[in-house]
Amino acid sequence: MDPLLKQDFECNGFAILPAFYSHSEIDAVLDSIATRKLARPMNVTVDLLDTGERSLLGLLTAQEIATRRMKINDLYLDMPGVRELALSERIAPILRELLGQAPALCNSLYFEKGSQQPAHVDSIYMTPATPNHLIAIWVALEDAHADAGQLEYYPASHKIEQMIFSNGTRHFEPAEMPKWHAYMDEEVAKAGLHKKTFSAKKGDVFIWHSNLLHGGGPISDPSRTRKSLVFHYFSTSDAVDLDMRLQPLSCGFWIDRPILDVPKAAFERAEFERAYLAKYEDVAQAVRAGTFASGIQHYDLCGKAEGRTI
Incomplete structure (x- = not known):
């Protein structure tokens, strides 16, 4: 791995791999996901972004699947092509070097529209057992148009000491999130950090530290897509300590687990x-x-x- 990449990651909390995946690799995954959506399976969970509801692809109408903003969860569990994108023989060694040990893929998120998610850090939601033992990547599945709600981030924000919630940990308490946002705003201003936008091209990969402040920009044109896949990885040691079932792939692992629970x-x-x-x-x-x-x-x-x- 290029030593400058690791230096950028440690200094700024992110690294960019331009044109990392070929268009043919991306298209093969997109085709498989499109086929999966048409099948409307009952073992794929989705989060409807405009309402916050969780459901299954098979419980939605074909029209809803085609038109609603949603996050499709954990396609990696039974789609080898998605797993390969997350843990290819090219990306896994880079993640291992940046994480300090073999990565254990713990989830995947597929978006066709921008998330418009407020600035946040992953570690407060997917809190690793060991600090900094979580890393993530964002794979651009098409060129990201400025009106489609682009990925936004704050370089070097991973160095901000995370707030301790009333539960005594860095894992979020929903009622305390306004306090957390105010704290982060203050720390960002104190450090003189500035928001940047990632104008991705198809095949680009954006790697980020679990404490990097990032989010989804506003969507100016709702008709535009911003297809992407996000992957999160725990360290293998944390996954083993949590008694997760690991399946080997290249120089890492993927966590074999049930799909997310869906409410009645x-x-x-x-x-x-x-x-x-x-x-x-x-x-x-x-x-x-x-x-x-x-x-x-x-x-x-x-x-x-x-x-x-x-």
């Missing part, structure tokens, strides 16, 4: 959808035509006022 409300929502569309053929036709993303959207916007029930 997601299944109730899907049952309402099925019954509503079965009862009202005009709504079903409108959903198929793309006038509404779902029967539930029709009900919320029109059906309730019209007195429709199931």
Whole structure:
């Protein structure tokens, strides 16, 4: 590995690998994900970014999958192509060098739209058992347009000492997040740090430290996509200490685990959808035509006022 890359990572909290993956490698993964989405499987969890709901691909309508902003979780669990992108023989040694030991892939996140997520650090949400034993990469699956909500970050912000929450740890407490944001704003200003934007090209890889402050910029044009894959890795020692099941790949591992839990409300929502569309053929036709993303959207916007029930 280029020693300057490690130096940049240690000094600034990130490293950029331009055109790291070829267009053909990216296209193969995109094609496999598109096929998976069309199948609407019941073993892939999604987070709907505009509402915060968690569901399964198989519980959403085809129109919702095509139009709603969502984060598709953990495709790496049973898609070898996604795993290969995360732990290829080229990227894994770099991650091992930056992390200090073999990386253990613990999740993957697929986005078709920008996240618009406020500036945050990963370590407070995916808190490693050992400080700094978490690293992440962002893989650009297409050129990132300025209007699509680009990746934003604060160089050297990984050096900010993380706040201790009332639970006595650096793992977040939801009620205390306003305090955390105020603390980080103050520390960023005190250190004279400035936000930068990553104008990625297809195949670029952005590696970041678990304490790097980063987020998703505002989307100016909702019609634009910003396809990307994000991968997080624990150190192998932390994964072993947590008794995680490790599967070897190149010079690292991927963590074999169940999919994320999905709340009962997601299944109730899907049952309402099925019954509503079965009862009202005009709504079903409108959903198929793309006038509404779902029967539930029709009900919320029109059906309730019209007195429709199931």
